[in-house]
Amino acid sequence: MAADDKTPSGDIELKRSQKDTEAQEVTKESQTFEDLLELAGTNGIWNYGIITLIYLGGIPSALIVLSYQFVGATPEYWCHIPALHDANWTDQQIRDFAIPMKADGKLEGCLQRDYNYSLAASLGYEAAKENLDLITNVVNGTVSCPKRDFNHTQYKSTLVTEFDLVCERRALYSTTSSIVQVGMLFASLTVGHITDLFGKRRTVLVCYLLIIIFGVLSAVSPNVEIFILCKFFMSLFNLARYISVFVLILEFSSKNQRSYTGSISGISWALGQMVLPGIAYQVREWNYLSLALTAPNLMAIIFIWVLPESPRWLILQGRYEDxxxxxxxxxxxxxxxxPSDKKLLKMIKSINIKDDDNNVEDTGKNLLKRAVSRLKDLFQTRSSSISTLIMFFSWFTTAFVYYGVSLSGSNIGSNEYWYVFFGGLVEIPSVIILIPLAHYLGRRPCLIGTFVICAVTSLGALGVQGDPVWRMVLSLAGKFASIASFLLVYLISAELNTTKARTLAVGISSVIARVGSMLTPYVVDLIGDENPTAPATMFGVVSCVAAFLAFFLPETRKSVLPESHADVANLKSKKKSESQLTLQDTVASSPSSE
Incomplete structure (x- = not known):
């Protein structure tokens, strides 16, 4: 009978007793929110469920940012000649008769031959070709045209065909893509303060609602200027949402989980990019496509019931009971x-007292003071100044190359649908492979390696200009490396700066990255139209410079996040082993942790 005493229920009671004992022991040592989170659990059903849901919520982000390749696709175009259209000439006849060819064999879409088209229309196609001397105004002369016709074989309509965004209006076309980055820039500058005031849950839900509203408005825009305005607000709220949920993921992760939970967040972006061409293939009209790409944001309905608020924000607001x-x-x-409610509440309040000692009231005047103070913090010492400037350039290069490669599908002559799909597909192994490499090899070697790959693939593409297959392979290899460098610069920027300066450093770096991504559409569209090899050359040269500069960064692998400038200086001469890392040494790399 003694053996029967060890029943399953008895084992459960014993385990519960052990957990109670462990909880009481940890209570004595709990000094940070990480300790409390460990007590509640960081590897349970709740954590994985919420993190998975948040990841799925990141899929629509890629649809908004990268939709430009399909909503704003540019099909073949040529001058619209009313007289020939009225005479019922076919498109092929008009192109053959009136449109000159470029040296590369493509149509000169912005020019037409200098003919008397009214006379040509009265003569008819065959007679006009036989009597060119009668209808020619200037021999071998060409003139510009105010309006274009488009090839609607692949796309029934796009933003370009709707608003004639070619030739003298081409810069306006590039602006429809660049404005997305401008909106993201404004989001980078403001989202931290917004979430400080209203919390992350409320910010995320409001952003979802506004994205849906402006997404619908963009689909019914009467002109391209209204469309650009709508895209600005969509991208602003899109990044504000993305940053907020990214920080939530980090806040509900333990210190050992953050290295992969933060990196894996890139998979949701990649999935969105893979879904995008499938939707675009089925919906070939730009306004209906805009609505279709906005629709996934309706998943916000689920978030109303399940999305938690940032616990750190609740503590800083004095909402201990919540x-x-x-x-x-x-x-x-x-x-x-x-532990008991009384002890748990006492622990929460003690954490708040500790945080409040370093917290500044978020009034407008104090926010400005704090921003200026933290900006100085980035350049406090010579070593921190060098590292800061190198990281700024690394962020610029990463965004410049990543978006350059992402938007170059039509320029390399490949199928845009497959190019975008494979572009998303290569990002998944990039994220997965990066995690162990950054952990075992270190951050700096990985960053240098990604920039070298970007340089080799960009410059290597110059040697295979006539082979679209090899150009796509090299372009996707560059995409593979550039997404890895994006994740690395986020991580390194957080690990190189003190607690007070960390959020500002990432914020300013993100702004600089947006400058690089804002320039990309003009490089790809305008400069690329004039000189097809120029974009790849620029991407390659900038990547080479970034790889060289990265050699001068300190290695941050196995180092505790620095609390002071002395810690930052020690990064170059001292490395802590992983066994030295404790919860007390670790602080969250998020706005709410400060």
Whole structure:
């Protein structure tokens, strides 16, 4: 009978007793929110469920940012000649008769031969060709045209065909893509302060609503200027949402999980990019396509009930009871035992007292003071100044090359649908492979390697200009490397700066990255139209410079996130082993952690 005492229920009670004992022991040592999170559980059903849901919410982000390749696709075009259209000439007859050819064999879409087209229309196609001397105004002369016709074989309509965004209006076309980056720039500057004031949950839900509203408005835009305005606000709220949910993921992850939970967030972006061409292939009219790409944001309805608020924000707002309820809910789903409500509340309040010592009231005047103070913090020492400037250039290069490669599908002569799909597909192994490489080899070697690959693939594409297959292969290899460098610059920027300057450093770096991505459409569209080899050359040269400069960055692998300038200086001469990392040494690399 003694053996029968060890029943399953007895084992469960013993385990619960052990958990209670562990909880009491940890309570004595709990000093940070990470300790409380460990008590509630970081590897349970709740954590994985919320993180998965948040990841799925990131899929629509790629649809908004990269939709330009299909909503704004540019089909073949040529001058619209009313007299010949009225005479019922076919498009092929008009192109053969009136449109000159470029040296590369493509139509000169912005020019037409200097003929008397009224006379040509009265003569008819065959007679006009036989009597060119009668209808020619200037021998071998060409003139510009105010309006174009488009080939609608692949696309029934696009933003370009709707608003004639070619020739003298081509810069306006590039602006429809660049404005997305402008909106993201404004989001980078403001989202931290917005979430500080209103919390991340409220910010995310409002952003979803506004994205849907402006997405619908963009689809019914009466002119391209209204469309550009709508895209600005869509991209602004899109990045604000993305940053907010990214920070939430980090806040609900332990220190050991952050290296991969932050990186894996890139997979949701890649999935969105892979879904995009499938939707675009089925919907060939730009306004209906805009609506279709906005529709996935309706998943926000689920978030109304399940998306949690940032626990750190709740603590800083003095909402201790709400924080305790959240921790108890997490512990219930994860089957963990917490201390008594009284002790738990005391622990939460003690964390708040510690945080408040370093917190500045978020009034407009104090926000400006804090921003200026933290900006100086980035350039406090010679070593930190060098690292900061190198990282600024690394961010610029990463965004410049990544978006350059992403938007170059039509320029390399490949199928745009497959190009975008494979572009998303290569990002997934890039993220997965990067995690162990950055962990075992270090951040700096990986960053140098990604820039070298970007340089080799960009410059290598110059040697295979006539082979679209090889150009696509090299372009996708560059995409593989550039997405990895994007994740690395985020990580390194967080690990190189002190607690006070961390968020500002990432914020300013993101702004600089937006400058690079804003320039990309003009490089790809305008400069690329004039000189097809120029974009790849620019991407390659900039990547070479970034790879060289990265040699002068300190290695941050196995280092505790620095709290002071002395810690930053020690990064170049001292490395801590992983066994030295503790929860007390680690701080969240997010706005709410400061």
């Amino acid at each position: 924080t305790m309820k959240m921790l108890k809910n997490i512990a219930r789903w994860n089957k963990r035992t917490l």
